[in-house]
Amino acid sequence: MNEVEAKTPEEPRDFIRDIIRADLAEGRCDTVVTRFPPEPNGYLHIGHAKSICLNFGVAAEFAGRCHLRFDDTNPVKEEHEYIESIQADVRWLGFNWGKHLFFASDNFETLYDWACHLIRNGHAYVDDLSAEEIRAHRGTLTEPGKNSPFRDRTAEENLDLFSRMRAGEFPDGARVLRAKIDMASGNINLRDPVLYRILRATHPRTGDAWCIYPTYDFAHGQSDAIEGVTHSLCTLEFADHRPLYDWLIDNLPTSSRPRQYEFSRLNLTHTVLSKRRLTQLVQERHVTGWDDPRMPTLAGLRRRGVPPAAIRDFVHRIGLTKSDNLVEVAALEHCIREYLNQVAPRRMAVLRPLKVVIENYPEGQSEELEAVNNPADPDSGTRLVPFGREIYVDQADFMEDPPKKFFRLTPGREVRLRYAFFLTCREAVKNEAGEVVELRCTYDPETRGGNAPDGRKVKATIHWVSAAHALRAQVRVYDYLFARPDPGAQGDFLEDINPESLSVLQDCRLEPALGEARLGEAIQFEREGYFCLDPDSKTGHAVFNRTIALRDGWAKTQAKGGK
Ligand code: ATP
Ligand code: MG
Numbered sequence: 001m002n003e004v005e006a007k008t009p010e011e012p013r014d015f016i017r018d019i020i021r022a023d024l025a026e027g028r029c030d031t032v033v034t035r036f037p038p039e040p041n042g043y044l045h046i047g048h049a050k051s052i053c054l055n056f057g058v059a060a061e062f063a064g065r066c067h068l069r070f071d072d073t074n075p076v077k078e079e080h081e082y083i084e085s086i087q088a089d090v091r092w093l094g095f096n097w098g099k100h101l102f103f104a105s106d107n108f109e110t111l112y113d114w115a116c117h118l119i120r121n122g123h124a125y126v127d128d129l130s131a132e133e134i135r136a137h138r139g140t141l142t143e144p145g146k147n148s149p150f151r152d153r154t155a156e157e158n159l160d161l162f163s164r165m166r167a168g169e170f171p172d173g174a175r176v177l178r179a180k181i182d183m184a185s186g187n188i189n190l191r192d193p194v195l196y197r198i199l200r201a202t203h204p205r206t207g208d209a210w211c212i213y214p215t216y217d218f219a220h221g222q223s224d225a226i227e228g229v230t231h232s233l234c235t236l237e238f239a240d241h242r243p244l245y246d247w248l249i250d251n252l253p254t255s256s257r258p259r260q261y262e263f264s265r266l267n268l269t270h271t272v273l274s275k276r277r278l279t280q281l282v283q284e285r286h287v288t289g290w291d292d293p294r295m296p297t298l299a300g301l302r303r304r305g306v307p308p309a310a311i312r313d314f315v316h317r318i319g320l321t322k323s324d325n326l327v328e329v330a331a332l333e334h335c336i337r338e339y340l341n342q343v344a345p346r347r348m349a350v351l352r353p354l355k356v357v358i359e360n361y362p363e364g365q366s367e368e369l370e371a372v373n374n375p376a377d378p379d380s381g382t383r384l385v386p387f388g389r390e391i392y393v394d395q396a397d398f399m400e401d402p403p404k405k406f407f408r409l410t411p412g413r414e415v416r417l418r419y420a421f422f423l424t425c426r427e428a429v430k431n432e433a434g435e436v437v438e439l440r441c442t443y444d445p446e447t448r449g450g451n452a453p454d455g456r457k458v459k460a461t462i463h464w465v466s467a468a469h470a471l472r473a474q475v476r477v478y479d480y481l482f483a484r485p486d487p488g489a490q491g492d493f494l495e496d497i498n499p500e501s502l503s504v505l506q507d508c509r510l511e512p513a514l515g516e517a518r519l520g521e522a523i524q525f526e527r528e529g530y531f532c533l534d535p536d537s538k539t540g541h542a543v544f545n546r547t548i549a550l551r552d553g554w555a556k557t558q559a560k561g562g563k
Contacts, residue, residue, distance in 0.1 A: 011061075012057070012061075012316060012319075012320075014319060014320040014321075015261075015320070015321075015322065016054070016058065016231070016233060016261055016263060016320060017058065017061070019231075019261060020058060020062055020231060021062075023230070023231075024062065029230045029231075031063075031064050031230070032058060032059055032062040032063075032064030032065075032230055032231060033059070033064055033065055033066075033067070033227070033228050033229045033230045033231070034054075034055040034056075034058055034059050034064065034065075034066045034067070034229065034230075034231050034232075034233060035055060035066060035067035035068070035069045035102075035227065035229050035232070036048075036051060036052050036055045036056065036066065036067070036068055036069070036090065037069045037070075037071045037220065037223075037234075038070060038071065038086050039070070039072070039073075039074065039077075039078070039216075040070050040072055040078045040079065040083045040086060040204070041074065041077040041078050041079075041082060041275060041279075042082060042275040042278060042279055042290075043082065043085050043086070043089070043278070043290040043291075043295075043297040043298070043299050044085070044086055044089045044090070044298045044299075045273050045275075045295075045297045045298065046266065046268065046271075046273070046296045046297075046298070046301065046311065046332070047265060047266040047267075047268075047273040047296075048298070049093060049266075049298065049311050049312075049315055050265075050266040050315050050318070051233070051234075051235070052090055052093055052095060053093070053095075053311075053312055053315040053316070054233055054315075054320065055233055056090075056095040056096075056097075058233075064230075065098070065100055066095070066097060066100070067097055067100040067101070067227055067229065068086075068087070068090060068097035068100065068101050068102070069101075069102040069103065069223060069227065070083060070086070070102070070103045070105075071104045071216060071219060071220055071223070072103055072104055072105045072203070072204065072205065073104055073105070073214055073215065073216055073219045074213070074216070075199070075201040075202060075203035075204070075213065076199070076201050078204050079204060080204050083204065085290070085299060087101075089297075089298040089299060089302075092298065092302060092308055093298060093308045093311065093312070094308050094309070094312060100227075102223065102227055103205060104214075104219045104220070104223045105203060105205045105206050106205075107219070107222065107223055107226055108206060108209075108210060108213075110222075110226060111214045111218065111219060111222055112166065114222065114252050114253070115177055115196060115214075115218070116159060116162065117252060117253060118179065118251060118252070119155055119158045119159050119162060119177075120155050120159070121155075121251065122155060122180065123179060123180055123181075123251050124158070124177055124178060124179050124180055124195060125148075125150060125151055125152075125153050125158050125177070125178055125180050126150065126153065126157075126161040126162055126165070126175050126176070126177055126178075127148050127150045127151070127175065127176050127177075127178050127192075128150050128174070128175050129148050129150065131173060131176075134148070134176070134178075134194070137183070138183075138188065138191055139183070139184075139191065141188070144183060144184035145183035145184065145188075145191045145192075146183060147183050148178075148192070151180065151192070161175065162177055165177070165196070165198055165212050166210070166211070166212050168200075168211045170198055171198070172198050172200055172211075173197070173198060173199075174198060175198060176194045176195075176196060176197050176198070177194070177195045177196035177212075178192045178193065178194055178195060179192055179193050179195055179218075179244075179247075179248070180192060181193070181244075181247060187240060187243055187244075188240075189217075189240055189241050189243065189244045190243060190244055190247065193215070193217055193218075193244060194215050194217075195214060195215055195217070195218040196212050196213065196214055196215070196218065197212065197213060197215065198211060198212050199211065199212070199213050201213075217244060217245075218248070220245070221245035221248055221249060221258065221260075222248065222252065222254070224258040225249060225252075225254035225255070225256050225257065225258055226254070228255075228256045229256075229258045230256075230258060230259065231258070231259060231261060232258040232259065232260040232261070233260075233261055233262075233263065234260060234261075234262055234263075235262060235263065235264065235265045236262045236263070236264055236265065236322065236324065237265075238260065238262055242260050242262075245260060263320050263321065263322060264320075264321050264322060264323055264324045265324065266318065267324070267325065267326045267327065268296065268326070268327050268328075268329050268332065269326060269327070269328050269329045269330075269485040269486070270329050270480040270481070270482050270483075270484070270485055270487070271296045271480075271481075271482065271487070272296070272482065272487050272488065272493055273296060277488075277493060278290075278295065278296075278297065280494070281295070281481075284494075286494065286497055287481070291303045293305075293476070293478055293534075293545050294478050294480075294481040294501050294502065295481070298311075303534065303535070303545065304478070304532070304545055304547050305522050305531065305532030305545055305547030305548075306336055306547060306548075307336070307339055307340065307522060309339055310332075310335045310336045310338075310339040310340070311332075313335045313338075313339065314331065314332050314335040314336075317331070317335065318331065326486075329480070333548055336530075336547065336548050337530070337548060337550075337551060340522050340524065340530045340547065340548070341376055341524075342376055342377065343374075343377070343522060344374065344523055344524040344530055345373045345374050345380060345523055345524070346371075346372065346373060346374055346375070346523075346524045346526050347510070347511055347513055347514050347523050347524070347525060347526065348418065348463045348464065348465055348510075348511045348525070349463075349473075349475075349508060349509070349511065349514065349525040349526075349528065349531070349544075350392040350393060350394050350463065350464065350465045350470075350508065350509045350510075351394060351475055351477075351505050351508045351525075352394050352395040352396060352508075353392040353393075353394070353395070353507065353508070353509050354392065354393055354394065354395045354397075354398055354436065354437075354438070354439065355390060355391075355392055355438045355439070355467060356390065356392065356393055356423070356438070356439045356441050356464070357389065357390055357438060357439070357440055358389050358390070358391070358423070358441050358442065358443050359426070359440055359441065359442055360442045360443065361388070361389040361443060362389070363389055364389075365388065365389065366386055366387060366388040366389075366466065366468065366469070367386070367387055367388075368384035368385065368386055368387070369385050369386075369387050369419050369420050369448070370382045370383075370384060370385075370419065370449075371383055371384070371385045371418075371419040372419075374524075383513050385419060385420075385466075385511055385512075385513070386466045386468075386469040386511075387420050387466050388466045388469070390466070390467035390468065391417070391464045391466055391467055392464060392465045392467055392470060392509045393409065393439070393462055393463070393464050394462070394463070395436075397409055397415075397460075397462045398410065398425070398428070398436065398439060400428055400436065407459035407460040408460045408462055409423075409425045409439065409460075409462070410425060411425050411426065411427060411428060412424070412426075413425055414458050415458050415459075415460045415461065415462055416447075416450050416458050416460070416461040417450075417462060417464050418450070418461050418462065418463050418464065418526060419449070419450060420448075420449075420450065420464070421443040421444060421445065421447045421448060421450070422443065422444045422447040422450075422452060422458060423441050423442070423443050423444075424441060424442050424443070424444075425439055425440075425441050426439075426440045426441055426442060427439070427440040428440075462527075463525075463526045463527050465509045465510060466511075467509070469511070469512050470509035470510060470511070470512075471509070471510040471511075471512060471514060471515050471542065472507060472508065472509060472510075472541065472542075473508045473509075473510050473514075473541070473542040473543065473544055474504060474505065474506055474508065474541070474542070474543045474544070475505040475508045475531070475543075475544045475545075476502060476503070476504055476505075476534065476543065476544070476545050476546065477503045477504075477505060477546045478501060478502060478546060479498060479500055479501050479502075479503075480498055480501060481497060481498060481501045482496045482497060482498055483496060483497075483498040484496045508544075510542070514542070515542075517532075517533045517542070517544075518533065519532075520532070520533075521533065522547065524550075527550065528546075528549070528550065529546050529547070529548055529549040529550050530547040530548050531544045531545060531546050531547060532544065532545055532547055533545075
């Protein structure tokens with residue numbers, strides 16, 4: 001990990017923090033307790049990072065605490081792998097729940113008792129209607145629903161049926177427990193929502209102990225209350241559920257009363273953030289896994305080389321509002337570049353090698369030249385880079401017949417080799433197919449370090465790697481997984497997958513210092529972008545991922561003549 005921390009951003013201010021400040025000032029709560037409540041049915045993504053930074057950030061700023069709670073009420077889609085990855089990803093992002101790790105499933109017994117409490121008070125009933133009949137009875141936004149014929153069962157009968165549901169006497173889906181609220185409510189969530197369903201599925205934590213499971217709506221707010229959460233922060237789609245959550249709390253013997261506040265989800269251009277779609281990308285192998293560097297998951301971003309501090313900075317900068325919006329992925333890229341520019345050491349790597357023979361450099365000889373590690377960080381010092389008669393430069397830095405604004409190598413032209421010498425191209429050697437396979441050049445030994453004693457100038461500086469000392473590597477260059485800014489807007493989102501989202505460069509040459517690159521360390525390949533070692537690397541064969549290109553790569557280098 002790069003050790004330099006991002007500058008601490010100024011104190012965030014938004015409507016949620018204003019509410020909390022007022023609650024504390026006016027004595028409505030003593031200690032702020034928040035929670036991040038993932039369902040363990042997928043990996044966390046950059047949208048979750050917004051919620052994590054908010055919940056953990058608020059708790060830290062107001063000296064409270066933030067719980068990590070798994071809302072694990074749906075055993076069909078939940079897995080241990082997700083429970084573990086979620087914890088690893090929250091930690092990686094820089095947050096710590098301490099001893100406050102909770103699972104909604106730890107409350108199953110309490111939730112069962114509370115369901116019985118509702119039944120005894122006439123607030124819940126067992127319904128024999130099928131899922132489809134329940135849907136048909138529910139009504140629409142403009143028409144009220146219809147009462148179920150089973151709605152008026154006595155408390156005794158309901159308690160008996162509910163305990164037999166738990167005992168496994170009925171098949172899956174045969175009966176449900178419903179809250180008895182109001183089938184004519186203008187809010188469909190209040191039209192006798194389902195609280196429990198019969199479902200024979202092995203739960204990752206409770207195994208086969210239960211064959212009835214609470215719905216998310218009956219577990220979420222109740223778990224908040226059990227944990228003493230004061231501010232239950234969630235995304236806008238839950239605003240319509242709030243009256244139900246409040247109704248449940250009003251009718252249950254809870255010892256605390258969480259308040260729910262909603263904020264807008266993060267949406268990003270060129271990106272899908274629905275877990276259903278992300279799962280589909282993984283399961284149908286459109287990507288190599290949840291941690292594919294093209295995925296917007298935290299695991300994917302980590303593998304791609306995106307530092308957690310850049311994600312935190314991004315979330316801080318986009319702020320918090322109550323209206324849905326779409327953020328340009330370029331805003332995230334900006335935060336990544338800005339952070340990496342401060343911390344990433346510079347190295348030289350040639351991605352598309354073209355051999356250069358320096359005819360006037362003595363055969364069998366080599367020397368070491370001093371190179372700056374990071375001009376943005378004076379403490380990072382310098383290193384020695386070997387130089388010799390044969391070097392590699394990038395194919396893109398040579399043109400036999402260049403347009404006017406091209407200032408890099410071409411026969412007869414002198415350029416600067418970064419940290420080394422002035423080099424003049426004499427001749428391009430071609431193969432039978434007419435492709436340039438080698439450049440014959442000469443250098444000026446008087447220009448060691450990159451300046452001419454006679455003061456003559458060159459218009460371009462290019463990077464290079466000594467052929468005799470170079471390491472070989474594979475470099476994976478990524479583009480957006482979705483070419484369209486709004487994947488799926490015109491139909492199936494899978495059809496918008498960018499067929500060129502991954503380019504593999506096989507025979508790249510690296511300066512020897514890159515042999516010491518560590519996993520998780522960000523490195524700038526000069527003039528190319530930011531890169532990091534991929535876990536697929538093997539001894540003697542490194543694999544690097546391009547995290548992100550330098551700003552506007554091609555257009556800018558052209559304008560500036562390759563500098
Ligand atoms: P789905 O993609 O199926 O809607 P989900 O994103 O709601 O699932 P959860 O595990 O329930 O998945 O999310 C945990 C928390 O993260 C919730 O509080 C949710 O509101 C928040 N969250 C999820 N996606 C985003 C997002 N894009 N922006 C901000 N917060 C999000
Ligand atoms: Mg959810």
